[in-house]
Amino acid sequence: MIQVEQTNIENYLSAFKIFEQAESSTSSNWMINLRRNAIAQFENSGFPTARRGNEEWKYTDVSPIAKGSFKILHNKSHNANQLPDTKYQQLEGSACHNLVFVDGFLDENLTNISSLPKEVLVCNLSDAVSIEPTFTQRHLAKYADFLHHPFTALNTAFMAQGAFIWVPPNISIDKPLQVLFISSSSNSNLITNPRILALTGENSKFTLIENHSAVNENSYLANVVSEIVLGTNSNVQYYRIQQESKKAFHISTTHVELGKGSRFFSMNLDLGGEIVRNNLNVVTEGEDSSCSVNGIYITTASQHIDNKVVINHNSSYTTSRELYKGILSGKSKAIFHGSIVVREGLRQIDALQIDKNLLLSDQAQANTKPAFWIYSDDVKCGHGAASGQIDRNAIFYLTSRGISESDARNLLVKGFVQEVIESIPNKFYKDKMDNMVNASLLDVLGI
Amino acid sequence: MLEIKNLNVSTDNTHILKGISLKVSAGEIHAIMGPNGSGKSSLAFSLAGKPGYNVTSGEIIFDKTNITSMEPEGRARAGIFLSFQHPVEVPGVRLDQFLRASFNAINKSREMDQLDPLQFDKKLKERLKVVDMDPALTKRFVNTGFSGGEKKRNEILQMAILQPQLAVLDEPDSGLDVDALKSVADAINKLRHSSNAIIIITHYQRILEYVVPDAVHILMDGRIVKSGNKDLAREVESQGYEQFANYLSNQSHLTEKESRQ
Ligand SMILES: Nc1ncnc2c1ncn2[C@@H]1O[C@H](COP(=O)(O)OP(=O)(O)O)[C@@H](O)[C@H]1O
Numbered sequence: 001m002i003q004v005e006q007t008n009i010e011n012y013l014s015a016f017k018i019f020e021q022a023e024s025s026t027s028s029n030w031m032i033n034l035r036r037n038a039i040a041q042f043e044n045s046g047f048p049t050a051r052r053g054n055e056e057w058k059y060t061d062v063s064p065i066a067k068g069s070f071k072i073l074h075n076k077s078h079n080a081n082q083l084p085d086t087k088y089q090q091l092e093g094s095a096c097h098n099l100v101f102v103d104g105f106l107d108e109n110l111t112n113i114s115s116l117p118k119e120v121l122v123c124n125l126s127d128a129v130s131i132e133p134t135f136t137q138r139h140l141a142k143y144a145d146f147l148h149h150p151f152t153a154l155n156t157a158f159m160a161q162g163a164f165i166w167v168p169p170n171i172s173i174d175k176p177l178q179v180l181f182i183s184s185s186s187n188s189n190l191i192t193n194p195r196i197l198a199l200t201g202e203n204s205k206f207t208l209i210e211n212h213s214a215v216n217e218n219s220y221l222a223n224v225v226s227e228i229v230l231g232t233n234s235n236v237q238y239y240r241i242q243q244e245s246k247k248a249f250h251i252s253t254t255h256v257e258l259g260k261g262s263r264f265f266s267m268n269l270d271l272g273g274e275i276v277r278n279n280l281n282v283v284t285e286g287e288d289s290s291c292s293v294n295g296i297y298i299t300t301a302s303q304h305i306d307n308k309v310v311i312n313h314n315s316s317y318t319t320s321r322e323l324y325k326g327i328l329s330g331k332s333k334a335i336f337h338g339s340i341v342v343r344e345g346l347r348q349i350d351a352l353q354i355d356k357n358l359l360l361s362d363q364a365q366a367n368t369k370p371a372f373w374i375y376s377d378d379v380k381c382g383h384g385a386a387s388g389q390i391d392r393n394a395i396f397y398l399t400s401r402g403i404s405e406s407d408a409r410n411l412l413v414k415g416f417v418q419e420v421i422e423s424i425p426n427k428f429y430k431d432k433m434d435n436m437v438n439a440s441l442l443d444v445l446g447i
Numbered sequence: 448m449l450e451i452k453n454l455n456v457s458t459d460n461t462h463i464l465k466g467i468s469l470k471v472s473a474g475e476i477h478a479i480m481g482p483n484g485s486g487k488s489s490l491a492f493s494l495a496g497k498p499g500y501n502v503t504s505g506e507i508i509f510d511k512t513n514i515t516s517m518e519p520e521g522r523a524r525a526g527i528f529l530s531f532q533h534p535v536e537v538p539g540v541r542l543d544q545f546l547r548a549s550f551n552a553i554n555k556s557r558e559m560d561q562l563d564p565l566q567f568d569k570k571l572k573e574r575l576k577v578v579d580m581d582p583a584l585t586k587r588f589v590n591t592g593f594s595g596g597e598k599k600r601n602e603i604l605q606m607a608i609l610q611p612q613l614a615v616l617d618e619p620d621s622g623l624d625v626d627a628l629k630s631v632a633d634a635i636n637k638l639r640h641s642s643n644a645i646i647i648i649t650h651y652q653r654i655l656e657y658v659v660p661d662a663v664h665i666l667m668d669g670r671i672v673k674s675g676n677k678d679l680a681r682e683v684e685s686q687g688y689e690q691f692a693n694y695l696s697n698q699s700h701l702t703e704k705e706s707r708q
């Protein structure tokens with residue numbers, strides 16, 4: 001096992017040399033070039049720590065990440081037995097097809113994808129490069145832009161293992177496919193660069209769960225990039241469950257391309273992490289496509305959670321719905337940046353963005369920053385944002401029916417995010433999310 | 448059952464109720480009428496114990512207990528029910544779940560059986576029929592997106608489920624068309640019996656044609672300026688509230704003199 005201490009950009013560069021060497025036997029030329037491009041880009045930009053003129057990162061200070069000395073693990077170090085069974089059960093291992101990565105490396109023992117339809121290709125990204133070289137080359141890193149996004153560049157430079165998913169035309173997968181990224185190391189200060197590339201063919205349908213979880217309450221950096229491309233008339237549900245250690249840094253980018261007539265539903269659940277930033281970019285590439293992107297974040301103590309959602313309406317007759325809600329306690333802070341971009345010359349665009357926060361302490365802080373760039377006329381675009389404390393009139397209404405004040409509060413807190421849970425189109429996941437949210441509220445607020 | 452003694456209520460330094468006295472016995476229906484802003488809802492809120500409505504003097508005796516400083520849930524458990532003029536929307540909380548939570552909280556305080564969802568569902572179905580309400584509404588969030596009429600009916604549904612000893616109905620008629628009004632009045636009549644009492648607050652006399660009161664009180668500027676039988680309601684209908692203005696000036700003269708002493 002080789003470990004390299006990182007203290008600054010130079011150390012990422014020297015780690016890259018070691019990484020490149022370790023990967024050289026399994027990497028094709030285009031992959032080597034892609035990574036080199038990305039590391040050069042990262043070398044150029046460094047971490048986005050500038051506080052001035054840095055709109056993208058204005059509200060999230062990543063200097064603790066830039067200053068941190070994160071180690072890149074070049075070899076599989078864990079032993080599957082270390083992973084407690086209960087943890088795995090808790091992650092609903094049995095209800096899904098599972099592709100499991102522990103500290104960045106595929107875990108053969110926990111992975112179980114044998115009952116997937118045979119037409120479907122799900123494998124380690126590093127294998128996809130040899131199984132489907134042209135296909136992979138055509139799509140990998142073609143959507144998540146690493147030229148302007150340092151964290152994406154860093155991930156792209158160090159990408160090796162991850163999930164490759166291809167659902168061919170007319171195939172629908174019954175059970176969800178869960179990609180689990182587990183941090184298990186007892187060493188703190190590891191960096192992992194999880195990666196997903198998911199592609200769907202015409203009229204296909206599947207559910208992807210991207211689950212980030214930890215065994216120990218360590219500090220580490222998970223720097224995730226997911227690219228999801230929906231073929232014509234395909235239908236994808238995407239659940240992103242972030243339950244990292246409360247000391248972890250979690251930076252993610254999910255880039256979604258919607259083909260003609262495709263439907264995309266997402267639910268982003270943020271429960272863990274000390275500093276969290278999720279970039280979700282959705283592009284309606286084809287006409288008649290639509291997306292419903294939703295999120296719940298439950299923050300406490302000094303957690304900082306920043307969701308940046310950009311919806312790019314690039315085609316006519318496309319619809320987008322955004323509904324994010326947060327429950328904030330302690331000194332935690334949440335930011336929601338929602339941008340809606342409508343290209344010029346489009347017809348019948350319908351966009352709606354809502355972000356609401358429930359503040360349970362005086363020191364908790366929520367910021368909603370909507371931005372609209374609308375270059376067409378035939379656009380219906382709405383947005384709503386609100387942050388506030390529990391509605392006293394509602395408390396009175398409930399207590400006037402004999403319900404105790406504390407029960408009334410609890411009902412209202414749970415009710416606050418229920419609206420988002422209700423938007424989940426499938427009863428099974430609705431119940432799962434409900435359970436997870438309830439467990440988190442119990443953990444955070446004791447309710 | 449209920450005795451209000453010289454009740455004075457203020458909110459944020461505004462003196463709203465100025466010495467209200469009222470006695471209601473089991474089996475009775477009292478109507479409280481008055482123009483907008485006269486303090487009808489404030490009286491209802493004061494009876495239900497809404498925070499912010501501070502009793503500066505006087506008391507409320509319910510069932511021989513002084514409840515003047517009791518919290519709202521305590522009053523509800525004691526048997527007081529308020530049907531809101533403007534029922535509150537509670538997004539995220541499903542109506543059937545809320546109704547069961549309420550029913551069980553009250554039963555629990557009385558050491559009576561609590562109902563599981565199945566048992567409660569049976570009861571709920573029964574009561575929905577009494578108030579002629581669409582069962583589908585119970586699967587929606589409390590009052591959220593309900594029409595005005597649906598909200599009012601939902602209040603009466605809660606009365607039907609909780610079976611309070613004293614129901615204070617704050618404008619159960621406002622915003623209802625004739626058919627809806629008749630059906631709400633019909634439900635109220637079904638729920639009245641010899642051991643409970645109802646205070647019905649209204650701006651207009653028309654609901655009192657269906658729910659016939661034993662007594663009518665005219666409230667103006669935080670005072671009961673006149674009490675009488677159901678004919679008093681007809682008087683309001685034909686001549687408006689202005690006729691009572693002189694009672695008001697006489698009385699305010701009186702209370703001013705009293706307060707100077
Ligand atoms: N919470 C409150 N804070 C301040 N003033 C109030 C409050 N509630 C009622 N008032 C005032 O008290 C008066 C009576 O109001 P209300 O009881 O709602 O009358 P009604 O129900 O008869 O129309 C009005 O002048 C109203 O503005």
Ligand SMILES: [Mg+2]
Nearest residue numbers: 487488489532
């Ligand atoms: Mg009123």
